[in-house]
Amino acid sequence: MVRILGLNGSPRTYGNTYKLLKIALEAAKKLGATTEIINLYEYDIKDCIGCLSDEPLACRYPCVINDDMKRIYDEILKANGVIFATPIYWFSPSGVIKRVIDRLTALENMIFVSGRSWVEGKVAGVIAVGNDSGEIQLISLMYATLNSMGFIIPPFALSFFNMRGDVLNDDETLLEAANVGRSVTLMAKLVSEFKGVWFDVKLREWVSKIKDEIKRVTEENKEKVFRERSKIITKLMRE
Amino acid sequence: MVRILGLNGSPRTYGNTYKLLKIALEAAKKLGATTEIINLYEYDIKDCIGCLSDEPLACRYPCVINDDMKRIYDEILKANGVIFATPIYWFSPSGVIKRVIDRLTALENMIFVSGRSWVEGKVAGVIAVGNDSGEIQLISLMYATLNSMGFIIPPFALSFFNMRGDVLNDDETLLEAANVGRSVTLMAKLVSEFKGVWFDVKLREWVSKIKDEIKRVTEENKEKVFRERSKIITKLMRE
Amino acid sequence: MVRILGLNGSPRTYGNTYKLLKIALEAAKKLGATTEIINLYEYDIKDCIGCLSDEPLACRYPCVINDDMKRIYDEILKANGVIFATPIYWFSPSGVIKRVIDRLTALENMIFVSGRSWVEGKVAGVIAVGNDSGEIQLISLMYATLNSMGFIIPPFALSFFNMRGDVLNDDETLLEAANVGRSVTLMAKLVSEFKGVWFDVKLREWVSKIKDEIKRVTEENKEKVFRERSKIITKLMRE
Amino acid sequence: MVRILGLNGSPRTYGNTYKLLKIALEAAKKLGATTEIINLYEYDIKDCIGCLSDEPLACRYPCVINDDMKRIYDEILKANGVIFATPIYWFSPSGVIKRVIDRLTALENMIFVSGRSWVEGKVAGVIAVGNDSGEIQLISLMYATLNSMGFIIPPFALSFFNMRGDVLNDDETLLEAANVGRSVTLMAKLVSEFKGVWFDVKLREWVSKIKDEIKRVTEENKEKVFRERSKIITKLMRE
Numbered sequence: 031m032v033r034i035l036g037l038n039g040s041p042r043t044y045g046n047t048y049k050l051l052k053i054a055l056e057a058a059k060k061l062g063a064t065t066e067i068i069n070l071y072e073y074d075i076k077d078c079i080g081c082l083s084d085e086p087l088a089c090r091y092p093c094v095i096n097d098d099m100k101r102i103y104d105e106i107l108k109a110n111g112v113i114f115a116t117p118i119y120w121f122s123p124s125g126v127i128k129r130v131i132d133r134l135t136a137l138e139n140m141i142f143v144s145g146r147s148w149v150e151g152k153v154a155g156v157i158a159v160g161n162d163s164g165e166i167q168l169i170s171l172m173y174a175t176l177n178s179m180g181f182i183i184p185p186f187a188l189s190f191f192n193m194r195g196d197v198l199n200d201d202e203t204l205l206e207a208a209n210v211g212r213s214v215t216l217m218a219k220l221v222s223e224f225k226g227v228w229f230d231v232k233l234r235e236w237v238s239k240i241k242d243e244i245k246r247v248t249e250e251n252k253e254k255v256f257r258e259r260s261k262i263i264t265k266l267m268r269e
Numbered sequence: 270m271v272r273i274l275g276l277n278g279s280p281r282t283y284g285n286t287y288k289l290l291k292i293a294l295e296a297a298k299k300l301g302a303t304t305e306i307i308n309l310y311e312y313d314i315k316d317c318i319g320c321l322s323d324e325p326l327a328c329r330y331p332c333v334i335n336d337d338m339k340r341i342y343d344e345i346l347k348a349n350g351v352i353f354a355t356p357i358y359w360f361s362p363s364g365v366i367k368r369v370i371d372r373l374t375a376l377e378n379m380i381f382v383s384g385r386s387w388v389e390g391k392v393a394g395v396i397a398v399g400n401d402s403g404e405i406q407l408i409s410l411m412y413a414t415l416n417s418m419g420f421i422i423p424p425f426a427l428s429f430f431n432m433r434g435d436v437l438n439d440d441e442t443l444l445e446a447a448n449v450g451r452s453v454t455l456m457a458k459l460v461s462e463f464k465g466v467w468f469d470v471k472l473r474e475w476v477s478k479i480k481d482e483i484k485r486v487t488e489e490n491k492e493k494v495f496r497e498r499s500k501i502i503t504k505l506m507r508e
Numbered sequence: 509m510v511r512i513l514g515l516n517g518s519p520r521t522y523g524n525t526y527k528l529l530k531i532a533l534e535a536a537k538k539l540g541a542t543t544e545i546i547n548l549y550e551y552d553i554k555d556c557i558g559c560l561s562d563e564p565l566a567c568r569y570p571c572v573i574n575d576d577m578k579r580i581y582d583e584i585l586k587a588n589g590v591i592f593a594t595p596i597y598w599f600s601p602s603g604v605i606k607r608v609i610d611r612l613t614a615l616e617n618m619i620f621v622s623g624r625s626w627v628e629g630k631v632a633g634v635i636a637v638g639n640d641s642g643e644i645q646l647i648s649l650m651y652a653t654l655n656s657m658g659f660i661i662p663p664f665a666l667s668f669f670n671m672r673g674d675v676l677n678d679d680e681t682l683l684e685a686a687n688v689g690r691s692v693t694l695m696a697k698l699v700s701e702f703k704g705v706w707f708d709v710k711l712r713e714w715v716s717k718i719k720d721e722i723k724r725v726t727e728e729n730k731e732k733v734f735r736e737r738s739k740i741i742t743k744l745m746r747e
Numbered sequence: 748m749v750r751i752l753g754l755n756g757s758p759r760t761y762g763n764t765y766k767l768l769k770i771a772l773e774a775a776k777k778l779g780a781t782t783e784i785i786n787l788y789e790y791d792i793k794d795c796i797g798c799l800s801d802e803p804l805a806c807r808y809p810c811v812i813n814d815d816m817k818r819i820y821d822e823i824l825k826a827n828g829v830i831f832a833t834p835i836y837w838f839s840p841s842g843v844i845k846r847v848i849d850r851l852t853a854l855e856n857m858i859f860v861s862g863r864s865w866v867e868g869k870v871a872g873v874i875a876v877g878n879d880s881g882e883i884q885l886i887s888l889m890y891a892t893l894n895s896m897g898f899i900i901p902p903f904a905l906s907f908f909n910m911r912g913d914v915l916n917d918d919e920t921l922l923e924a925a926n927v928g929r930s931v932t933l934m935a936k937l938v939s940e941f942k943g944v945w946f947d948v949k950l951r952e953w954v955s956k957i958k959d960e961i962k963r964v965t966e967e968n969k970e971k972v973f974r975e976r977s978k979i980i981t982k983l984m985r986e
């Protein structure tokens with residue numbers, strides 16, 4: 031049984047962000063997942079203060095800041111998948127989603143404390159809703175961020191709506207939101223079989239052994255390619 | 270047995286882009302994958318001409334343009350995972366990687382022709398190498414693009430190096446590149462078990478049935494939340 | 509006499525973000541500007557609650573939320589140029605910079621209330637500092653955002669540092685930061701001469717008159733170009 | 748008299764990209780500018796081969812590659828402002844716009860050859876047209892790129908359209924496109940008065956003198972702020 035958490039970053043629990051998140055989670059339920067929505071605006075989540083820059087190991091679960099983020103951490107730790115739903119405020123997530131992301135560093139940074147990012151192998155989806163534009167700018171930022179922390183992005187894990195009006199009238203977008211829930215859940219099930227680590231620090235040794243081989247191959251390539259390139263370039267330099 | 274394809278978007282097969290790609294593929298091999306590198310600069314790959322905008326169904330495999338992209342399509346179709354390695358040219362991929370991405374629309378757009386994106390469920394990783402900056406701008410763009418086409422992004426599927434000098438001297442970056450190969454391969458194995466579809470167009474019917482339920486819930490929420498918000502907002506409007 | 513405001517989004521007023529901002533403002537002073545730094549972490553700035561989505565005209569100066577943002581608004585309104593300095597938290601600005609950006613909508617949205625964005629024609633620069641990566645992702649987002657509000661981005665208005673260690677040891681970065689201050693100040697002086705509006709809503713009439721001309725030209729082009737394209741595309745469709 | 752160049756990156760000179768570019772240039776003409784459109788698809792513009800990575804000074808006007816880019820360089824050098832109009836192909840510019848951007852390095856890199864980026868102080872605007880999404884992702888990338896080369900981004904220098912259908916029916920978008928032309932032209936006129944340099948390498952000396960002052964200030968700040976932060980952080984570390 032997998033657990034999918036929906037984080038709602040909109041203050042409007044009657045708006046399009048919430049509706050798309052709801053439909054994604056219903057699709058997850060349909061596949062047997064247990065689900066829950068957290069309305070982040072009801073929580074007190076303070077700014078990250080960047081302890082990391084003073085002392086790398088200071089940033090760790092459950093964070094030096096004592097606020098409601100503790101409960102969010104624990105919900106995320108219990109979940110197999112997380113769907114982040116946010117309004118688009120200036121082409122990026124709402125302030126509270128941003129603060130949750132920044133504070134998630136305390137889970138990610140466990141890689142230096144305990145050898146493993148505590149969100150590694152969890153599955154993520156993103157829902158973005160605005161009146162105007164910027165949905166891909168937002169989603170691409172979230173993808174790079176979440177994946178750098180160790181999240182998996184399953185196929186078609188994005189859904190967005192960027193127009194005025196009720197999204198419930200737009201069946202194509204609803205279909206996409208449902209498929210975010212579906213894709214996150216299917217992936218969560220698949221990876222629940224997997225018991226190993228994703229990021230393997232022990233490859234470090236192997237890497238240092240294989241370097242020579244790679245050095246040799248690229249030097250051969252240089253021999254061939256660089257001569258040609260060099261001719262072109264030095265020709266110009268002489269002129 | 271899974272197959273991992275490396276697309277090298279650098280003209281310099283002796284440079285850092287190539288080296289990191291090579292190490293990623295060696296790590297893939299170590300896990301039992303068969304691998305291949307394609308040096309895209311040796312192929313004639315022309316610009317996408319955007320047929321889609323004239324006629325949505327015109328964009329399909331194998332593309333109206335008759336050039337070497339046909340061979341790239343076929344290699345990608347055979348592969349379970351693809352690692353895109355590119356130099357960073359102005360915070361984005363090199364021209365040839367960009368053209369490959371644009372032309373991949375012919376596989377993605379099969380969703381309208383045959384009901385399924387032909388890259389759905391394949392696994393992707395990204396390697397980006399520059400002298401200066403822009404690696405995340407590049408990777409986030411690639412992630413949003415590839416995932417919109419149906420690719421899976423497995424944990425830590427990114428590796429970058431953004432300094433002058435030989436990357437073979439930087440063990441941390443080599444470790445990250447090796448883990449791109451590892452992560453892509455592990456995921457490719459996991460999903461090779463999965464025989465269903467990811468994006469399910471048949472959810473459309475279910476979606477239209479569930480709408481009423483969602484409408485009801487959000488109207489209840491509106492009742493509660495909106496009254497409060499409304500008070501604040503109309504107060505200002507009156508002033 | 510121009511006035512350049514520095515908004516410091518870092519909690520660490522002894523760190524690299526602050527240092528680069530300081531050097532930019534010193535360079536501004538050298539050109540005759542008056543300058544000031546505001547340390548945003550010392551202010552209580554709450555989340556935007558997106559009134560706009562309920563009622564477009566509700567979002568206006570001085571914002572429905574009663575907190576320290578009022579003082580920031582007034583400082584920005586007095587300034588000819590604003591330099592935003594922020595640590596890089598997950599490839600994007602710190603939470604407090606994000607909240608300031610979101611709340612600036614109350615100045616930008618005056619375009620619908622009074623016919624003009626109240627930040628139109630002001631000059632902006634961006635300083636981004638991290639330990640790792642993401643500087644361009646952050647800066648490009650800020651640029652698109654600030655310019656959409658009406659800010660001018662003068663040449664080389666960006667400076668970043670993305671390594672551990674004291675930036676005061678890196679003369680090239682200091683030079684770039686100084687030039688952010690210089691460029692913002694020079695531009696602020698130049699545009700202080702300009703008394704007109706930048707975004708001219710009165711062009712609306714002219715636009716509707718010129719449409720026919722553009723229609724005619726593009727139909728002629730279509731005649732020529734489309735025939736050729738059409739041949740290629742329909743050829744495929746028939747196959 | 749200022750000169751505004753329009754670079755059309757769409758193969759469809761009858762489509763929405765072309766139409767918005769045309770209207771922007773008409774607005775420029777209205778303000779007295781001379782204008783020209785270049786349809787890049789009619790030019791042979793090859794990939795940048797990244798000479799820079801082998802030899803920094805090899806990248807210079809007019810580029811080692813002998814193709815039609817030479818004519819584009821010369822048109823850009825003559826222009827006071829450049830409007831880049833592009834279709835949105837996977838959230839980023841079309842291949843030919845990408846190649847032009849990459850090859851512009853030969854003008855920008857003159858900073859190392861002759862002390863000054865040859866596009867410094869030129870004015871830029873961006874028009875992006877698609878069927879779906881990604882306009883801000885594209886524009887933000889272009890902004891960061893062009894500004895890093897030395898271009899000025901004047902207020903509201905962006906216009907986009909992201910729907911099916913003829914943009915000539917959407918007066919708001921046409922108004923925005925016209926204002927791109929207006930804003931670029933107004934700024935080009937303003938800066939034509941300015942005879943100095945924007946990026947001043949001679950600030951280097953001043954920078955090294957002012958360092959001590961900044962060091963002193965931030966050490967005082969550290970004294971005050973760090974003690975407080977340190978307490979919080981070390982408290983956790985002890986637990």
